[in-house]
Amino acid sequence: xxGNVLIEELxxxxxxxxxxxxxxATVAAxxxxxxxxxxxxxxxxxxxxxxxxxxxxxxxxxxxxxxIATIRAAVTAGVVATVVGFAFALMRLSKSRPVRTLAVGWVxxxxxxxLLLMIFGVFFIDTSIARGRGGDALLGTFWSxxxxxxxxxxxxxxxxxxxxxxxxxxxxxxxxKAVGMTYWQMMFVVVLPQAVRRMVPAIVAQxxxxxxxxxxxxxxxxxxFVRRGAGTANFGDTEVTNFQAYVSIGIVYFILVWAMAGLxxxxxxRQSRALKVAAADRDPDQDLxxxxxxxxxxxxx
Amino acid sequence: xxxxxxxxxxxxxxxxxxxxxxxxxxxxxxxGTGGETPSGExxxxxxxxxxxxxxxxxxDGVVGFDxxxxxFIADELGMEVAFQEAVSANRETFLENGTVDMVVATYxxxxxxxxQVDFAGPYYIAGQDIMVEAxxxxxxxxxxDLDSADIKTCTxxxxxxxxxxxxxxxxxxxxxxxxxxxxxxxxxxxxVDAVTTDNVILxxxxxxxxxxxxxxxxxxxxxxxxxxxxxxxELRCQINEILQAAYDDGTWAQIYEDTVGAVASVTPDPPxxxxxxx
Amino acid sequence: xxWSEFFDEYQDPLREATWVTVKLAFSSFGLALLVGVIxxxxxxxxxxxxxxxxxxxxxxxRNTPLLVVLFVxxxxxxxxxxxxxxxxxxxxxxxxxxxxxxxxVLRSGINAVPRGQAEAGRSIGLGFAQxxxxxxxxxxxxxxxGPIGNLFVANFKNTAVASTISVFELTAQSQRMFNDASAGxxxxxxxxxxxxxxxxxxxxxxxxxxxxxxxxxx
Numbered sequence: 149x150x151g152n153v154l155i156e157e158l159x160x161x162x163x164x165x166x167x168x169x170x171x172x173a174t175v176a177a178x179x180x181x182x183x184x185x186x187x188x189x190x191x192x193x194x195x196x197x198x199x200x201x202x203x204x205x206x207x208x209x210x211x212x213x214x215x216i217a218t219i220r221a222a223v224t225a226g227v228v229a230t231v232v233g234f235a236f237a238l239m240r241l242s243k244s245r246p247v248r249t250l251a252v253g254w255v256x257x258x259x260x261x262x263l264l265l266m267i268f269g270v271f272f273i274d275t276s277i278a279r280g281r282g283g284d285a286l287l288g289t290f291w292s293x294x295x296x297x298x299x300x301x302x303x304x305x306x307x308x309x310x311x312x313x314x315x316x317x318x319x320x321x322x323x324x325k326a327v328g329m330t331y332w333q334m335m336f337v338v339v340l341p342q343a344v345r346r347m348v349p350a351i352v353a354q355x356x357x358x359x360x361x362x363x364x365x366x367x368x369x370x371x372x373f374v375r376r377g378a379g380t381a382n383f384g385d386t387e388v389t390n391f392q393a394y395v396s397i398g399i400v401y402f403i404l405v406w407a408m409a410g411l412x413x414x415x416x417x418r419q420s421r422a423l424k425v426a427a428a429d430r431d432p433d434q435d436l437x438x439x440x441x442x443x444x445x446x447x448x449x
Numbered sequence: 450x451x452x453x454x455x456x457x458x459x460x461x462x463x464x465x466x467x468x469x470x471x472x473x474x475x476x477x478x479x480x481g482t483g484g485e486t487p488s489g490e491x492x493x494x495x496x497x498x499x500x501x502x503x504x505x506x507x508x509d510g511v512v513g514f515d516x517x518x519x520x521f522i523a524d525e526l527g528m529e530v531a532f533q534e535a536v537s538a539n540r541e542t543f544l545e546n547g548t549v550d551m552v553v554a555t556y557x558x559x560x561x562x563x564x565q566v567d568f569a570g571p572y573y574i575a576g577q578d579i580m581v582e583a584x585x586x587x588x589x590x591x592x593x594d595l596d597s598a599d600i601k602t603c604t605x606x607x608x609x610x611x612x613x614x615x616x617x618x619x620x621x622x623x624x625x626x627x628x629x630x631x632x633x634x635x636x637x638x639x640x641v642d643a644v645t646t647d648n649v650i651l652x653x654x655x656x657x658x659x660x661x662x663x664x665x666x667x668x669x670x671x672x673x674x675x676x677x678x679x680x681x682x683e684l685r686c687q688i689n690e691i692l693q694a695a696y697d698d699g700t701w702a703q704i705y706e707d708t709v710g711a712v713a714s715v716t717p718d719p720p721x722x723x724x725x726x727x
Numbered sequence: 728x729x730w731s732e733f734f735d736e737y738q739d740p741l742r743e744a745t746w747v748t749v750k751l752a753f754s755s756f757g758l759a760l761l762v763g764v765i766x767x768x769x770x771x772x773x774x775x776x777x778x779x780x781x782x783x784x785x786x787x788x789r790n791t792p793l794l795v796v797l798f799v800x801x802x803x804x805x806x807x808x809x810x811x812x813x814x815x816x817x818x819x820x821x822x823x824x825x826x827x828x829x830x831x832v833l834r835s836g837i838n839a840v841p842r843g844q845a846e847a848g849r850s851i852g853l854g855f856a857q858x859x860x861x862x863x864x865x866x867x868x869x870x871x872x873g874p875i876g877n878l879f880v881a882n883f884k885n886t887a888v889a890s891t892i893s894v895f896e897l898t899a900q901s902q903r904m905f906n907d908a909s910a911g912x913x914x915x916x917x918x919x920x921x922x923x924x925x926x927x928x929x930x931x932x933x934x935x936x937x938x939x940x941x942x943x944x945x
Contacts, residue, residue: 187807191807257924265916269920374795447881606902
């Protein structure tokens with residue numbers, strides 16, 4: 149690789165070694181692919197009809213509805229979580245101690261619990277209230293998923309907003325105070341507009357993670373993309389098996405999340421260019437660049 | 450300052466808008482004539498559209514055991530049948546508001562439901578059964594065989610079937626998934642030896658497996674299926690008479706063999722009809 | 728059901744489920760560390776096919792929901808005749824999933840070492856191995872302690888998803904208890920949450936302290 153400062157410019161022996169390594173790695177990769185092909189073929193997974201049945205119009209419609217359900221839950225939860233997270237970030241920056249404690253408690257609690265448990269919790273509490281009243285469930289599966297996603301993501305987003313506020317140069321708030329602004333004027337006029345803008349890439353990246361997490365709505369029967377995908381093998385008169393179904397939904401999900409992560413990455417690059425111009429004289433140290441850029445992707449949970 | 454507050458509100462409104470779009474699951478067309486007795490020439494029947502062997506909506510109309518029973522009853526009453534999808538959650542409502550005249554939709558008779566609607570029949574006794582791989586390699590004949598650490602049994606977490614299994618076979622080695630079709634897949638891959646739940650669901654899975662799975666056909670619980678009609682409707686006793694006649698002349702058995710019989714080898718005896726109040 | 732009846736009935740299942748969660752969390756995290764080190768060494772190597780394969784690996788796992796990874800590992804591979812038990816499947820799937828993130832964390836740790844230091848090291852005659860050992864890794868390790876702690880917590884929470892492939896850990900246990908109306912949904916949620924927090928709050932605190940202790944002051 150060029151541009152890798154960890155490694156000296158290669159001499160003839162080094163170049164030969166790299167060539168040998170490349171050859172061996174390529175052979176190994178080809179062997180693995182060959183073995184996979186054998187496995188697929190031997191189990192009849194490559195028969196055309198198993199894959200073409202996925203593109204049957206009824207199947208596509210069935211899957212498309214699931215994808216729309218996933219996007220609907222992601223957009224709803226994303227927007228509500230952003231608003232709630234913003235509110236909690238403000239509470240955490242408040243001067244009143246009880247308000248701050250409440251916000252810290254909320255954030256720490258909901259960041260530390262598995263999302264899946266929260267989905268179950270919201271859903272079963274909703275169901276038990278409905279049973280107690282003898283009526284329909286208040287939330288149902290869609291809102292149960294959304295509420296759980298909001299509980300978790302508002303906690304994460306409020307930390308992102310807070311980090312944005314803290315990343316601002318203290319000169320900004322000092323200047324605001326110097327011109328006689330009150331605390332809230334300073335926050336809303338000077339600090340927050342800059343902090344929020346600075347955090348837009350991180351927020352978009354969190355939305356990519358959230359979109360991945362909508363799949364967990366599966367467990368309470370929300371008919372989202374993965375649930376529909378899992379049903380494809382048993383849907384109608386189809387030759388599709390689990391392998392095709394899960395691999396296909398994995399690929400679609402990959403494209404969706406990868407595109408969102410790519411957007412976050414581009415926003416971040418644009419921002420760091422803008423910020424670097426201002427900070428150029430302060431930070432002469434450039435980071436090591438190992439050639440391959442960051443791999444696009446969302447968070448782990 | 451004002452703008453900063455307005456943005457979250459706008460976002461919230463947008464979220465509600467997005468959430469409201471497509472919140473229309475399960476709404477079926479309601480022609481709301483509101484009559485308690487069959488009006489004119491058509492008998493409006495609520496049935497399942499997604500229960501293999503019992504009620505499935507196909508391009509050629511609704512087929513299955515429930516659908517054929519409904520057609521037979523309509524015929525005997527001298528009326529045309531008009532099907533309407535009934536899902537578990539709306540069966541009572543449909544009868545109460547006259548959307549349908551009768552419900553034949555894998556509808557279990559119980560006391561809670563009897564407070565809202567009347568039941569003709571029962572016309573079939575469902576029950577929890579066991580599905581195994583074709584040829585029954587482990588020789589499972591009933592619930593007692595599942596009560597062993599050597600036989601892996603699959604069912605759905607949180608289901609009545611799991612509760613029944615736990616109480617009737619406390620030593621069973623249980624695997625749970627969120628759907629019965631995953632249990633069937635797990636059995637196909639040799640991860641479990643048996644799947645247990647209502648025989649109606651198992652029959653559907655066996656039907657879809659193209660002969661890979663079969664039922665033990667030894668149910669160990671009783672769930673009588675009835676034909677729901679509006680409370681106080683005179684239809685109930687009429688239907689009971691028609692059913693009794695179908696039992697006696699073999700029509701019922703014929704319908705069973707033509708539909709469920711595709712998967713089940715044993716045709717059961719028809720259940721005794723509850724004629725109280727007729 | 729009173730609290731004492733509740734614990735009489737659920738004490739043993741809860742203990743077992745907690746044990747499964749802890750076992751799964753630690754074994755998959757150990758695997759993730761191993762996977763992360765291997766993948767990152769591919770990524771910084773001078774051999775192009777290895778760099779590419781490592782990049783694909785990381786991208787694939789970062790952009791696919793864990794649930795889908797688990798289902799592909801269980802039912803998808805099962806269709807290819809590769810049938811493994813539920814628990815080992817969960818360990819490997821979680822290990823690979825978290826391992827992809829681990830590789831990114833380690834790589835950003837190496838990236839965070841200022842370029843000038845590597846150049847300085849080389850200019851006094853250090854080879855690649857010496858440079859890594861004396862200059863890059865000691866500094867990189869310090870910067871990745873915090874992110875690795877976050878990954879530990881995320882991985883621990885992600886063990887919950889293994890309940891979908893019939894691994895009977897804490898969240899699966901919660902589901903069973905939620906379905907027992909007499910157990911009380913609020914009580915079940917509180918007890919299961921407390922059991923998770925029992926591990927996750929101290930883990931978070933330990934990693935924060937380690938991070939503070941080894942932080943590089945610039």
